[in-house]
Amino acid sequence: MEEKEISQAVISRLPRYFRYLGELKERGIERISSQELSDIMKVTASQIRQDFNNFGGFGQQGYGYNVEYLYDEISKILGIDQMHQLIIIGVGNLGQALTNYTNFNRRGFVFKGAFDCNPELYGMKIRGVEVRPTEEIENFVRTNNIDIAVLTIPKDQAVPMAQRLVDCGIKAIWNFAHVDLDVPENVQVENVHLSDSLMKLSYNITRYEKKHGRTGNGKTGS
Amino acid sequence: MEEKEISQAVISRLPRYFRYLGELKERGIERISSQELSDIMKVTASQIRQDFNNFGGFGQQGYGYNVEYLYDEISKILGIDQMHQLIIIGVGNLGQALTNYTNFNRRGFVFKGAFDCNPELYGMKIRGVEVRPTEEIENFVRTNNIDIAVLTIPKDQAVPMAQRLVDCGIKAIWNFAHVDLDVPENVQVENVHLSDSLMKLSYNITRYEKKHGRTGNGKTGS
């Protein structure tokens, strides 16, 4: 059986489809055509059909797509029909914020453990999740079938920690440290580089102002 | 003068170049060829040259690129040679984590104000930034030359809040709420959809397991 590789460009769009379909579902809408979805989402109907067709025909000619069915299929494609066990490494500002966020749960992402190297944090509980010393990571990952490690530690710590995670059989790393991780291909990495995102925003501000001749609000410190 | 539009694909790569150049600069390295950078960054030398050339010739034939000069030029392109004034709207888990993060400062992104609708938070200070009632947003944005609003409020609040920000002349919105904002083209939006990012990770885990036939937490186990 020939499984063709789906491009990441397509995958990146799936969560957005999923979100819109979830909203339609909640509003009790049963069916939708690629054209209607196109109007709502501001992407071409053609792209919508192409995207879905990568995974097989979910629609019906003359009818369109069944919202609930399509929603379920996308959730299967994304693998969020299954539970994922997470641990968080680095219980600082960002680590705590993520652990406290309840909405990941609703998509089947469950925080099972939290780890830090700061002894003062040991035993502290965040939404029922206890903070443990980093020494326990390896054992915890293995005995609790952890899929994903969330890395919210300083960047110089992230590289060796990623290696430890790889060595104890983690499946994926959600990396918030501002550094590239070099891992084998059996470990998936998704980077969230917030500074990069902010810089892109800065570029777009600058570009717009250049193009439209507004030099800005005088600013530069003041 | 004909200013050709640079594709967002190129822009997305600039912060990464910037990061690597910063590291080279700190290590005291003066010059680098596209081939050397290619080896370090794992992108083709051709793409590096092509990317830089979008903005004019920064290199010298037979020599390569001057690290510091290139670093400075990219920082100008990204607009981070200038200060940016930020406000944060929604001082919850995520809002506080972001406000506490000192590294944005070093790139010229400065938090000038924080706003929430919860009266219990008014007057609270986060790294010297005082939390104010949302009613004061409009006036604050105008009198303090705020460029960027960071939106860390629930998604149903984000849409009307974005409208208020647009109306009082904000230049950009850094949106963490899981919803698409519809704003005029003079306002730049950069979305950080963390759930989308997690779903992509989930997809890649699933894809890898499908491809390699490991259904459970079988481990790499060497």
Place this chain on the structure above:
DNA sequence: AAAGTTATGTGAAATTAATGTCAAATCATA
């Protein structure tokens, strides 16, 4: 059940992005 309508799925065309190639400029060196 037939006729007309709708909207998918698909292959082809167009566009956009990435990679490969090489002449020409500059560097290093003797």
Place this chain on the structure above:
DNA sequence: TATGATTTGACATTAATTTCACATAACTTT
């Protein structure tokens, strides 16, 4: 200052992605 090595910038080529267009299947209505 001449020579050979290096490396960019520009252009050509290839690959990937998006859009177009339409035959075809299924729906709806009479």
